[in-house]
Amino acid sequence: MNADDWLRTFAAELHHRRAGHDAIRHVVAEAATHLREGGGDPWLVFGSPQAYAAAIVESIGTVPGPRPGPVRLQAQGITKRYGRHVVLNDASLTVRAGQIAAVIGANGCGKSTFLRICAGLISPDAGKVTVSGPG
């Protein structure tokens, strides 16, 4: 990894850690200037791009993430039984615009059933799903 690669990785790490765009520009330019003036291996001068990005973000802080938008999906008190087998018991999920949600769990715990109910493909025994979109 040469100096340019190091700087590129460093910039990507700063983005990844939610540093502000202007701050990233300045910090990367300053590191580049330092390397140009002093020479040296960026790994020795600054350390790994990951560790240095973490130290920088600790010094300058991060920008707040995008504010969550209006509620797009609201599933409340979802209960589903197959015979005597309770697949879902009072499960709830709220997802706002711009959010990414993951439904995780062991095999057979009801993830697919829950998502089918959210999508309106099957009906819950109890609870309510509200989906609202912009269009």
Place this chain on the structure above:
Amino acid sequence: MDYDRRGQWLRGVLDLCVLALLRDGESYGYQLAQSLDAAGVGPIQGGTLYPVLLRLQRTGLVTAQWRHGGSGPARKYYRLTDDGRAALRHGGNAWLAFVAPVTGIVTKGVDG
């Protein structure tokens, strides 16, 4: 071990050293590192120095400005603020009050 020890001491006073070096005029990262080395503190890597400069900037003890310094590339010049001057006075006196008795104790230990 001596190298680790020096690193730990530096972490405690590098901000004060930087403020003190900026007292008589603005400077930039690479030059500050060279000044510290020339003063006998030893080599300061960029990975140690810039986080300190950025923290000083964020807390308003220094301001920074990108400029072409005569010949050479554009550099980010740091300058002491009034708050920085006050922090230097306060922190510097606290350091001197701390290091004097430490030196006294250690000197007795080493000489004895």
